[in-house]
């Protein structure tokens with residue numbers, strides 16, 4: 001069982017050598033300490049190297065500057081765009097990665113920072129020739145660290161935040177021509193009065209369309225099935241109809257951060273476009289193919305730079321990006337840089353999901369007031385006049401004066417059409433989101449058909465493997481896809497170039513997506529690595545697989561890095577299958593969905609797949625943008641910083657019909673529900689500054 005930081009702190013205070021403080025220590029003592037933390041896995045070697053680099057460039061840098069540099073670098077690896085000095089002094093030990101199991105010795109950051117206050121720390125940083133103090137007028141653009149207020153950045157991330165803030169504030173201040181006859185067109189697109197249980201409610205989808213039609217930047221957020229896709233398709237109909245009538249159709253592009261998310265949007269958008277009450281010509285002028293953001297921007301192999309940027313902007317008039325919660329700071333900055341100023345950008349996503357894997361929490365930052373609305377009286381009057389809907393919902397607040405310009409272009413959809421709010425999955429997701437652990441637990445205890453709860457008696461409890469292999473009741477486990485693999489295989493004499501092979505592979509991939517095992521962690525018996533081995537061994541024991549090492553038929557793999565030569569994206573999933581080769585010999589190939597909305601499959605030689613891993617179990621982070629009929633989440637036996645309500649919410653909302661919660665120890669679920677992800681970011685503040693500057697000019 002992992003030790004808590006408190007236990008560790010207690011054990012540290014017993015060490016017999018005297019404690020060092022950043023105020024007294026010299027740089028070599030501090031670097032020695034960093035080595036110690038790297039050896040323990042508390043810090044990355046990269047973070048230590050950055051501190052060394054700072055010292056090489058500024059031999060006078062104080063120990064507190066080197067410590068801040070290493071911590072800032074480390075924070076990036078944990079998704080924070082900067083180091084908040086005040087928050088760090090309040091809880092220094094949470095800045096490093098939690099100690100691995102059972103390790104002792106060494107001095108904790110809280111002990112190093114004893115006695116240091118934020119003013120002293122800032123002073124030491126400002127003395128260094130490696131830090132630019134943005135609160136002073138003098139500029140040093142070549143310095144690698146940027147200090148602004150209590151936030152310390154690596155320059156690149158400060159630049160990303162600033163360029164996003166500048167680009168968004170510029171977009172928010174552009175006057176946009178709204179489509180003519182807006183009210184009439186909206187009524188035609190939303191012919192039905194919105195009712196829940198026969199009671200009339202405000203139609204937030206219609207309000208969202210009106211709001212997005214009047215600006216060239218808007219955000220539509222909402223939980224699963226709240227109608228984001230449907231709303232945006234109606235918005236595209238609204239924008240494209242007058243353009244087609246004028247003979248100048250808009251160039252519309254659709255994108256998502258991952259191939260999987262792009263494929264899902266492609267599917268749902270196709271259906272929504274076919275149902276759109278507009279002419280065939282307008283329907284045809286709304287694309288249904290969805291590209292990944294990397295493909296849209298034109299990635300270059302082995303380069304962070306894209307083909308499209310401000311000097312070679314994208315050729316489009318409207319861009320819709322789905323699953324925007326997965327967009328990190330760097331991607332958002334590149335996207336905005338490549339977008340022509342007059343083009344409309346519409347972001348769709350669920351603000352309550354986990355933030356991006358890489359640094360930043362762009363959608364969360366942009367939607368921080370979405371629930372309360374914060375519309376000005378002027379916005380409310382405009383929306384009500386054009387949509388004919390009352391802008392009202394529980395908890396909605398009106399802003400004083402003109403309000404925050406971003407809030408005037410942000411809308412939250414509030415009613416899920418996929419999850420009945422009264423049913424298991426929807427209710428559990430809502431309670432977790434509200435941090436209501438007690439009611440979430442009592443809901444789990446009710447044994448509703450949609451919600452399965454497995455409380456394990458130890459690491460080797462067979463109930464877990466039973467659930468993973470056989471599922472429970474109608475909820476499938478992995479046996480299902482392996483039986484499809486075996487039973488639907490084309491006859492042996494089927495020619496190698498017959499489409500039956502791809503059809504079979506497509507069915508196997510589809511069946512694999514019926515169930516997914518999700519983990520919070522990567523390491524240990526409750527993490528992806530341990531569970532992948534356990535599941536493969538068990539499937540082999542049940543004779544559902546013929547191997548569990550290397551490449552074997554039925555092995556599902558996850559691509560962990562974009563491979564442009566193979567057109568495979570990080571997050572794509574394939575399954576190894578025996579298929580006939582052109583020369584009679586059967587060959588093992590990995591089938592991947594084409595992800596182009598065609599439902600097609602392509603085969604790749606296993607030897608060409610370098611960056612892949614087995615994916616019976618996957619992290620919740622990697623599951624974003626996907627949905628499975630049955631989703632099982634395994635919680636580890638002790639609390640860990642990654643366990644938060646966002647992680648639980650994301651896992652629960654991956655489930656379409658059944659959600660299984662597997663608990664290795666009591667209390668961990670409750671602990672996770674009560675904590676939320678707090679990503680340190682200055683994006684909201686930078687945006688406020690930029691908007692204030694614009695208002696002054």
Ligand SMILES: Nc1ncnc2c1ncn2[C@@H]1O[C@H](COP(=O)(O)OP(=O)(O)OP(=O)(O)O)[C@@H](O)[C@H]1O
Nearest residue numbers: 205222223224225226227228229230231268417418
């Ligand atoms: N106004 C509407 N009238 C009728 N059905 C609707 C409407 N809006 C959405 N739906 C239906 O509700 C379901 C969910 O809608 P949609 O796919 O647009 O939601 P979403 O928020 O994009 O979902 P997610 O992102 O979670 O996949 C779909 O089956 C869609 O057809």
